[in-house]
Structure formats: C-alpha cells, structure tokens
Amino acid sequence: MSKRYAYTLLASAITVALCNPAVAEENKNNEVETIVVSGTPGGRGIRKVDAPFAVTNLDAVKIDRLAPKSTAELLKAIPGVWVESSGGESGANVFVRGFPGGGDAPFLTLSLQGSPIYPAPTLSFLENSSIFRLDETIAMMEGLRGGPNPVVSNGQPGLTTNFQLKRGSEETEGTFKYTTSDYGLQRVDAVLSGELSKDLYFMIGGYVKRSPGIRDAGFTSEKGNQFTINLTKVLDNGEINVYTRQTDDTGAWYLPTPLNIEGVDAGYTQLSGANRQATIYFGSGNEAMEVDLGNGRGWDGHVTGGSIKLTLANDWEFVDRFNLTQGNANTYGLVPAGAASKLSMVEGIDGPVTGSVSGLEYDGNTNVQKFGRWVVLKDIEAFTNDLAFSKTFGDLSSSFGMYTATTSAKDWWSLGNAAYHVLGGNKEMLNGIACNSDVAGCDFNYDINSTGDAKTLAFYMTHSYVVTDQLTLDLGLRSETHEVDYSVDEDLNGTIDKAVNYDARKTSWTFGGNYKLDEHSGLFARVNKGYKMPYFDDFRDNFGAYQGGESLIKEVTQAEVGYKYMGDSSDFFATLFTNQVKGDTFVRKPGDPAEILTNEATGVEFDYNYNHESGLSVNLNATWQTTEITDSPTNEGNEAQRQPAWQLRVTPSYEFEIDGMFATVYGTLSAVDDRYGDNENTVVLEGYEKIDLGFTLEPSEGIRLQVAIDNLTDKQGITEGDPRNADAPNGRYIMPRSVKFSVAYSF
Template identity: 60%
Template sequence: MKHTQFAHTLLAASIALALPSLARAQEAEKVKNEKQDYVEQIVVTGTASGQSVRKVDASYASSILGEDDIKKLAPKSTADLFKAIPGVWAESSGGVAGANVFVRGFPGGGDAPFLTVQLQGIPVYTPPTLSFLENSSMFRIDETIDFMDALRGGPSSVVSNGQPGLTTNFMLKEGGESTEGRVKYTTSDYNLQRVDALVSGALAEDLYFMIGGYVQQSPGIRDAGFDSEKGHQITINITKVLDNGKINLFTRNTDDHGAWYLPTPLVAGVDNSYTQLGTLNRQASIQYGPEGESEAFDFGEGRGWDGSISGGSINLDLDGDWAFVDRFAYTSGNADTLGLVPNGDAVALSTVADNGQSAIGAVTGNTYDGDTLVQQIGRWVVRKQIESFTNDLALTKKGDNFSATVGLFTSSFSANDWWSIGNHSYHVIAPGGENLTGIACNDNEDSCGWNYDINSTGDGNTRALYAAFEYQLSDTLSADIGVRQENHEIEYTVDEGLDGVINKAVQYDENDTAITLGANWQLQEDMGIFARYSEGSKMPYFDDFRDNFGAYENGEDLIKEVTQFELGYKLAKSNYYLYATGFYNEVKGDTFTRVPGGPTEVLTNQAYGVELDAAYYNDTGFSVTLNATIQNPEITDSATNEGNEAQRQPGWQLRLTPSYEFEMVNYVLNLYGTLSAVDDRYADNENTVVLEGYEKLDIGLIIQHDNGMQFEFAMQNVTDEDALTEGDPRNPTSPNGRFILPRSATFSVSYDF
C-alpha cells in the first residue's frame, strides 16, 4: 500500500507542476543529442579546495559518467555502474545490494574495502565497508542523478575521508528558471514495474528546487516466484544562488531491497538464472543463543537499505582571493541482510537421509528419493543499524601563481549489529528448493554445521586536518603537495554467542599521516603529463577488531598502509580524448578472514599496470568509448601464499561501446552496444580455483521525439553467457559459484516537459 501511495503522490506532484509548461514543451525545438566539447570536461572530486577543474588539467586519474552514459549502461545496481571505470573490477552479480568492488589490484576478499561513495561531495558513510555492508548498498541510481565522478588513487588519500582507493561522487540535478520534468515507466522481461518522476524549477528569485524519485517492484532478474525486489526513493534538492556563491540542501529517503543472490552448486540443471530463494523456503525458523531460542524470519527480505541521507554545502567566494567550502551529511537507517547461503558440496540425499533412502519436504510433504541432489543451506540473518554525521570544510587562498588550502574533516559514526549466521539445513537443489525432514541435523538431533551469533555495538570518530599547496612554476609546469593528519577512535563491544557476556571490548585511539606529491606538465592547453606519489592508509573499523582481536590485544594498530605511484598522459580534443595512466600500488598489513569468526591471514599485496580511458565521435553520428585495464596483482608477503596472484582480480579487462546516432522524420535514434571482455581470475589466494574469462555483449536503442517523448530498449548479456564472478568464498574447494546475471531486456517510455 505504501508503494502505491508514494507513486500516486509523486505523479500527482509532477503533473501539477508540469501543467504551466506543457504549452512551452509543445513548442520546444527538435531534440538533439549534442556532444560535449571534451576539452571542457570538468571534474569536481579530488581537489582539496573543493573547486572544480578541467579534467585535462587535473594531475590525477578521474573518470566522468554523465546522464547519457548511465542510461546506456542500464545498470541493475549502483555497483553495476562501476564496471565502466578503468582500474575497477566490480562483481554486481549479488543483486541490488552487497556488491564486491576491487580497485587497481588492491586486496580484498569481498565487499568493497577500498571504495567510498559520495553524494554531493560528502561520503554517504565514512567506513567504506563493514561486514555485510559496503557503500554502494546504501545508494540507488535514478533520474535525479546528473553525473558521477570517479577518482582513483591520486590525492584521495589526503582529501575527504582519506580513501586511498576509489571515490565515486554522485551529483544531483539542480533546478533552473523554467519548470521542467520527466515521467518515466519501465518494464522488463522479468516483469519489472517501475515509475520514475522528476520535476525542477524556481521557487523564487535565485532559489531553485529539484524533486524526484521512483517506486518499483519485480520478482527479480533471477525469478524467486514472488516480488523479491521492492522499493521506493524520493530526493529533494534545494539550491540558493548568492552574489558570492551557492548554498545547497538535499535529502534522499530510500526503502529498497532485493534478493541476495549467492553462489550455487555447479551441477546439471543449475544455470545463471538459478536462485536458492523461493516460495517454499522464504520463511523459516532458526535457533540461536545458548538456550536455542527459536524465531521465524522472511528471507525474502534479502539485502537492502531503509534509511536517509541528508546534507548540503556552502560555497562562498570571499573578496575574490579567498574561497570557503563546507559540505555536510547525516545518514541514518537499517541495512539488513537475510539470505540462503550454501555450505559445502551438493550430495545425494541417500548419503544424509536417516533411512538412507528418502526424506520428506517440510512444506509440501512430498517424498524425495535417494537420487535427489541436496545441499546444506545456511539461513543467515544480519540486522544492522547505522548512523553518521560528517562535515568537511576547506578554506582556500588563491594568488597569482599559487593556491593554498587548509581543511578539517570530522565524522562520527556508529553501527549496531545482531547476527545469527550458519543455521545450516539440507535443502533440495532446485529453485526455491524446500527444507527436508528425515535428516538428523535438520531435525535438531545433530548439527549440520557451524553457527556464529553476535550482538555488537560500535561508535567511531574520525578527525583529520589536511592542507594542500599548489604552485605554478611556469606557464606549463605546476607542482602540488598535500598532507593529512588523522586521529581515529573506535569504541566497540561484542557479545559472541548471544549469552549476554561481552567477550571483546575495544578502546582504540591512533593517529596516522598521509601525503601526496604531484607534478603536472601541460604541454598544450589540451594535452599534458602528470606524475604523482601518495602514501595513505585504510584505518580499522569495527569488523577489523572483531576478526583480529588477538592482534589488537597484542598492540598492533591494524592500519593498512598504502603506497601508490602514478604516471599519466592526457589528451583532450573537441571530439576525442585519451587518458592513459600507469600505476603501482603496495598495500601492507591487509587482513583476510574467510568466514566471520574464523582465522585471519595477513598479507602484503603489490600491483602494477595501465588504465586506458578514451572516447571519439564524429559528425556522421558515430561515437565510441573504450576503457581498459592491464594489471599484475601479486601477493608479495604471506605465510602461505607469497608469489600468488591476488584473488578475484583479472589480469586484463576492457569495455568497448560504439554507438550510431541518426535522424528519421521527427525522431533521433541512437543505436549502441557494449562488448566486455575479462581475463581469467583465481577464486582464492591459494590460486587453486580458476574462474575462466568471458565476453559479454549488451545492446540498446534510444528513440527521441521532438515532442518530449523518449523510448529506450536495452538488452544485457545478449548471448546469455554463464560465466562466474566468484567461486565459494567460504570454502574454495567446494564446487559452487556465482554466475553473472542472465540475459535480460528492459523497455522504458518517458515524457520530458
């Protein structure tokens, strides 16, 4: 009911505000897909001053994805969009939330430890990753997004929250003098039903608004037999233009979740459309705690975000030579995870049935014979409540040939967790395969596997003073230096076992210093070379202490030290550009824990490689974009895996997107396709399981009419490739794997006014 009410309210507001402009819309000029002059592309992420710069002038690697780029990618989740960023390997096969994102050979076993997502230039949540939560899970893409910046390495270890890996910054659309808007309906071959709406305009002189959002539901691209994906979102953005700057305020409220897609048994009858979740097993009771308390859960909740991100910014020019920027955000909500997680191999029912022959379906009462394949499924429940307040201010002094900035970043954040993971029970291997009776451990006479239950609460504070200085040595040569001094505090307690006893308590207070040095040689206005050296760190958060509590008690600071070198070439003409960046990374002190509560491996990783980011278009309507990464990620220090390749990171990958735009009567048509190719990867640091490389083809067609109507068709994974993104991260020797998403097609119709 609340979805329907939301849709009615949003549509009614859009239509009411649209009426005064319908006449103007009918007189609008013919729709044209005008190309941007690539020389004038700007980036807004990475500068200590918070001011935008031309991409071709920047002394670091950054990518820009505009509204049209996002539309052609047709991402199924936020992390799906990251595949278009050079140097990034994103595994978005787990559904609308809970992606795994790897950056330039940086180590990781899951989630996204070296990714920060920003909205309007401020992190949505300061910790980049907690167990069962990475930043992209709290963010949904819709029509309110104007563009996204993606900063890799470079000065990122000094600015914002000091993320040394990847920072993606989403910028919202703003209103203007005229009232404009969009209403859009989307459906798909998997019965997606979605309505987006957006309207913007002026509230008063120099005061502008934008409001937009969506409501959607579907059974999921992997059909669960019920609406396993549901959600809505609404965003309000208010902008006040001043004589000497701008004030911005925004709020974004989201309630959106989807099924958690997990590795599946690699046996006959299981393909890339398979999901364990279904009508026969979505509701189940689990036991937890020392007394074996029982509680029923709906695992159809999956993974998602029910919360809000609100904030704003103040940008002021003070007497021409001074600039002041303050950005702030408050985030609060629940990021829960419920799912059916495989544990071990598929086996014949006869090997585990009490009578050695058959077992009974717990829901249907059907009898399954001994040849039926079954597998242990863990019914995992993670309740996670988070909150944060973040502020980032900077004061900049500009001279004739220099720029000096001093800034203060502060963030207070918390996470309260309740977990019961494990809860294994044998299920039939079939979509929505049901639980069975007549198996001892299923019927609580034995144990089907391990359990790990916790109740934890954590609070953290980060305070960082940073400074940057840039000097123009000549008309073509400039150099810069940045320094960050950070204090990081964590208060954290854990009750393992849900017995009311606190067996892990953390009081942590450490300081760290980051530095970046850069030089930029602008050979011409549209061509240059840059070099950069950076030292940064990834500070420990709550889960780092839980998984490495012994090391913490022994006095280790648990800080992951990151060193990076970059050498880049930049060329931007009016109709093409080429950015090539060579990089070298070293990460010391990385810790990898295969299963929460299990043993931890300490690693040092190194990686070197080249990123390519290029685009071209001509007057005939043809255009093409290319991004590619070639890298060699290696474990250089490990008790058992030294010399091996870092897990789950391809040696090379590329994405090639040609498109052709042409006119037909009163229509402008854009036909495009994307070819993705990925190298082999190892599923584990031991390098025992190979995930084979693959190629994937996506296609699409956009049709625009001069009356504001637009039609979009997109098909992803046209050949229905069934490649794997991961094996079984909890037990690499088990023949389980998670497929890339199957072939799907979406169709949208929208009206711009």
C-alpha cells in the same frame, strides 16, 4: 554538423553547467569543459584537462545507455576497477587497481554531492554501494582512483566515486518514465526541477518499483521506492545547497550456486516461496525467531546533507560540506554451506525423507544442498563535515581544511541455522534428516550482538604552485586521528567477549605535477601514501592479532604517470600505476585465523572517448595489471585473489534520423581474463565475454522509447567462487539475459 549531434552537445553542456555553476560562466564562447570536484579541497573544482590525476566522468546520458542494474555495476565503466555485481542490487564486491580484498569493497568510498555517505568503506554485509540507488535524479558520477584521495575528504586511498544530483534552473523541466521488462519489472521514475523564487532552485524526483527479480524467486523479491529533493539558493557571493534522499529498497540476495548440477544455471536462485519463511534459533538458549528470507538485502534510511560555498573578503573562498546518513541495512539469505550432493550421501537419515511443504517423499538420487539461513540486522549512522578555506597568492594556490566524522553501527547476527534443501522443484527444506530437526541446525551458529562507535578528526592542506606556464606542482598533507570504541557479545548470552578502545594517528601525503603540452594535452605524475584505518569488523575478526600488538592499519603507497588529451571530438587518458598495500587481513569465515599479507600491483589504464559529428561515438576503457602477494605466511608469490590480469569494455553508439525521428543504436562488449578464486591460487575462475545492446527512438518532441538488452548471448560467466569454502564447486554467475523497455516523456 547534424541536428542530432548539436543537440547532444547542448544537452551535455547543460548537464555539466547544472552540476557546477562555474562552468556556465566559463562557457560563454560555447566551449564545453568538464569540471571535476573529486580530489579537490572541499570540492573546489578543477578543469579536467588541468587535473594532475586520473578521473572518469559519466553524465546522465552515458549512465542511461549503460543501463546498470545496480550502483556497483555502473562502476565497471571506470578503468582500474573490477566489480562483482552478480549478488543483486546490494552486496557487490569492488576491487581497485589490484588492491587486495576478499570481498565487499574495502577501498571504495561513495560520495553524494561531495560528502561520503558512510565513512567506513566496508563492514561485513555492508559496502557503500549497498546503501545508494541510481535513478533519474543523478546528473553525473566521477570516479577518482589514487591521486590526491589519501589527503582530502575521508582519506580513501583507493577509489572515490562522487555522484552529483541534478539541480533546478530558471526553466521548469521534468521527466516521467515507465519501465518494464521480460522478467516482470514494473517501475516508474519521475523528476521535476525549476525555480521556486528568485535565485532559489529545486529538484525533486524518485521512483517506485516491483519485480520478481531477474532470477525469478516466484514472488515479488525486489521492491522499493526512493524520494530525493535538492534545493539550491544562489547568493551574491556564493550558494547554499541542501538535499535529502529517502530510500526503502530491498532485493533478493543472490548467492553462489552449484556449478556441477544439471539445471542450475545463471537464471537459478535457491530462494522460493516454499523456503522464504523460516524459523531460526539463536544464542545459548536456542531462542526462536520467525524470519522472511525473501527480504534479501536492502536499505531503509536517508542520506541528508548540504553545502555552503562563499567568496569572502580578500578573495578567500570558503566551502563547508556536511552529510548525515541514518537507517537499517539488513541482510537475509540462504547461504550455501558446502557442496551439493545426492540425498543418499547425506548422513543422519532415518526413514523416509519428505518435503517440509509438499509432503512428497524424495529418493536417494535427489540433488540436495545444505544452506544456512542467515540473518543480519544492521543499524547504522554517520555524520561527516568537511570544511576548507582556499586562496590564490599569485602563482601559489593554498587550501586548508578540516574533516570530521562520527560513525556507528549496531549489529545483531545469526549466521548458521543450516539445513538441507532440495535443489530444483519448489526448493523446500527436508524432513527426515537428523540435523534438520535439531534446533542447532546442521552446522555451528555464529551469533553476535555488537555496538561500535568511531570518530575521525583530520586536518589537511594542499598547495599548488605554477612553476611555468606549462608546469604546475602540487603538495598535500593530512594528519588524521582515528578512535574506535567497540564491544561484542559473540554468544548472545549477555557477556561481552571482546572490547576495544583504540586510537591511532597517521600522516598521509601526496605530491604531483602537471605538465601542459598544449591547450588540449598534458602529462601528469604523482606519488602518495595513505592509510585505511580499522573499523569494527577489523577488531572482531582480528582480535587476537590486535591484542598481540598489530595496529590493523593498512598502509598504501602509490605512484602513477599519465598522458591526457581532451580535444573537440575525443579525449584520452592513459595511466601507468603501481602500488603496495601492507597489513591487509583476510578472514574467510568467523573463527578462522586471519591471514596478514602485503600485496603489490602494477598496471596501465586506458580511458578513451570519441564523438564525431556524423553521430558515431565510441567509449573504450581497458586495464592490464599484474598482482603479487609479496608477504604472506603461506601464499607468498601468488597472485591476488579474484582480480583479472586484464579487462576491456568497448561501448559504441550511432545516432541518426529516420523519417524525421531521432534514433540511437548502441552496445557494449565486455571481456575479462581468468582470475584465481583464492589466495592459494588453486581455484581458477574462467574469463568470459559479454555483449549488451540498446536502441532508443524519439518519435516526437519530448517522447523517448528505449529497449536495452543485457547479456545478449546469455553468457554463463562466473564472477566468483564460494568465498566461504574455496574448494566447494559453487559460484555466482553473471546475470542472465534480460530485456528492458521504457517510455519517457520530458518537458
């Protein structure tokens, strides 16, 4: 065994042990086992080889090699998940196993230390990954799709990702890391951990960054900082953990650009120093507001929580996990309002057309496009608590839990304020076009002021019974009550246009089995039924349907069968899945009628890891699926929008020594099939391939240099069309080629 391979195994063992102290106790014989907490009551934990469901684990080493530009982009490493992360660090679209959706991430829950950071998976202009930033404080991420998800925690039927923080040990350790790039990124990360006093451990860390953006806006369009502290007190019969994560991070919102205009490519953004400052007009009185569109999308708030884990009398185990999220998740952006055209085709021109900043006169052959100057101010808060009691009675293990959540959102929107801008040059707004001078803009405005509160109370229980040494069966039940109070003023005139007082109760269930073939392999099978409860935007967008008796609850039924193998040098999961989602609602833009549909999907996922003592490692994840809209007013028989039939990611790496220095070369090949950009299946988004490449070198102990090249061949792939106007020739490119360089010192 090479020194480098032994070092990697040791690092992996330490990482897993720090994430879950129970693992360290089990590994006295130096065997490395992966413990997963997602999908277990109160995060009690189970060996991955024994888990009767499909779950993906990514430790800090794998996350570093993937070099994701956002939290959502990391989720691409989970089979069965399709991510459109081309909008920037915030505002991704995440799809799971063919579940329907028109954007955002309606079937994704993001958890920190096992607690959901925001119980509503998606609100307009807010999905979970937008309020979470990756840094050196993360030890591991789990991705559980389907499985027991509908029963435990917040009852998410789709994908739950759980991020585990690094934690201290008796040894004082730290890392200082500086990162720069070919697009002007300046970033400093730091993390320090150790022991404050006997059995009291700490971890602190965070980052500061500045950048003009991968798509250069001509000013500092990305800036942020984050600070995290994690404290753990080990008791004689358990432990207490508390943490807080303070974040202030914003970045440009990249929107669909014209696909039919020369010079507009993957490196283009309409945002510039000449148009970031704007005056918008809102409400029935056309009140004015000065805004900075350069603020983009971001998160200014905190995620604070903790857990208590105790072993009580008579071998009862008690776990309580709690979390408070509070802050502002605002959005500012230039949103395309139709297709690009020549200036000569624009109506309402009377006299010369000049630039609002430069004063230059533009001729009729100039490429122009209408952009809405959108502002969304969103103040959110959520508190969750998940407690569970567990005990083993011979061959029967039982858990009884209670989950509570309070969720609120206060929104102020002004969507519209459209005006014609130049494509190219300084991208300024134009004078001499009638609607550009009109305070109402070139299109209607949709302005709202809303407030919403939701309460969830759920009781759940799970039972696992060892039938034989090979066969284990499990059953889970969840009874959930969901209440929503919501009101909205849609004209900003002080009049409530829509008001909702809603409550519903549903029972979810899961039944599964695990059959052990030997110590390293097994089979699992599962069926479940769960629900996605409605939140504030569901009522606003579908108020007519709600008044007509629609419950707005999405009903999800799933089944999966899988094979798993976890050996000394490789592990492999293959999972067949099928699902049906009833009651999905899709609204393309405010004011449009809702499409209520049923969607079905069937597919297979592969998740394979190989590690050889020679230093060669390979990760492969692949998904193949078929989707069909089986019930729709107009689109029955079509495929689900924006989801590929297949996708593949292969990540090889090779570790070696050169002149006494450790080195690693690695890369990722991604390939994705064609997709339809709309439920009508009239817009085809072509598939593409993408190559990433990286290299690390450790010239001396504690020093690590890294070069990461994203999109090596500068592929111009398209992730999505124009979600607000499917027929417009607009789309979002994947990010252009970029190169990052970092130097880190660890001790």
